[in-house]
Amino acid sequence: MTNRHRGEVSLTLGTEHFALRLTLQALAEIEAALGAGDLQGLGERFAGGRIAARDLVALLGAAIRGGGARLADEEIASRISAADLPRAVEALSELFALSFEGEAPSRPRVP
Numbered sequence: 001m002t003n004r005h006r007g008e009v010s011l012t013l014g015t016e017h018f019a020l021r022l023t024l025q026a027l028a029e030i031e032a033a034l035g036a037g038d039l040q041g042l043g044e045r046f047a048g049g050r051i052a053a054r055d056l057v058a059l060l061g062a063a064i065r066g067g068g069a070r071l072a073d074e075e076i077a078s079r080i081s082a083a084d085l086p087r088a089v090e091a092l093s094e095l096f097a098l099s100f101e102g103e104a105p106s107r108p109r110v111p
Helices: 024-034 039-046 053-066 073-079 082-101
Strands: 009-013 016-020
Touching: 009 082, 016 053, 016 082, 024 039, 024 053, 053 073, 053 082
Parallel strands: none
Antiparallel strands: 009 016
């Protein structure tokens, strides 16, 4: 179960449930993986709304590990299907909003 007060967002990939969380370690991993010099550089990189598959894997990997799961990026990438992509991007968007803006809008429940 995720705890929004800790900055956690939930994501389901297939039958697995993950808590996503941006810890300082997760942010450092993201900066290193994406070659961003700092957090502002990350923001500028994603401001255009475009994201590469390798970026998505790095973001999800760091956020999933920040939430407590111990999976390598390769393991995460192999578990993501094309059908999972919209949910993954939505969860990451919610995670960054919650982490940096203090409050993210509630996601509507998918039937």
